[in-house]
Amino acid sequence: MKAEALLFAGVAGFFLVTDAFYTSWAREPAGTAALTVSFAMASVVSFFCLVNYRRRGARPEDRTDGKVADRAGPLDFFPPHSAYPVLTAAGAGLTALGIVFGLWLFLPAVGVLLAGVLGMTFQFNRRPG
Missing domain, CATH: 1.10.287 (Helix Hairpins)
Known part of the structure; x- marks a missing residue:
């Protein structure tokens, strides 16, 4: 999750810089609001991924020595026929x-x-x- 946190932090930074330039150049409220909300949503996703990484540690797919069997487990519950x-x-x-x-x-x-x-x-x- 650390890679995802950094990726979304980069996306949030892009939206923040774009929002600053757009606000000063265009002075149009709808675009400014859209870019601000985009920054906020990317920041929330980045924060979520970072908190999960700190809480649970590295996943098997994040480690170089990780194997497919490390992630294996029960797939899911598949219900029978239903109307x-x-x-x-x-x-x-x-x-x-x-x-x-x-x-x-x-x-x-x-x-x-x-x-x-x-x-x-x-x-x-x-x-x-």
Whole structure:
């Protein structure tokens, strides 16, 4: 993460210098705001990467002696068949149609979309007791 922190610090520095020149030369608020926000976002990413590097140390891919097996572990949890992605897609499509055709279709479509999203979110939630 140290390399990424330095990379984004360089990007943030570029946006800071560009912002200073743009502000003094153009005197246009929209571009100045966009460059300032770009500087801030690159700084946040750089800070995040630096904090993670200091907290966790070097990753196996950052070391010259690192091997692929050092990073290996469980891949992820792959859920079995579920109807919720289809319900979410139908809800998104109906919501888009509801924006075009009116509130009478939009409100029930948001309910279908919400049911699909909440179903996918809590489908494998294990609650005690």
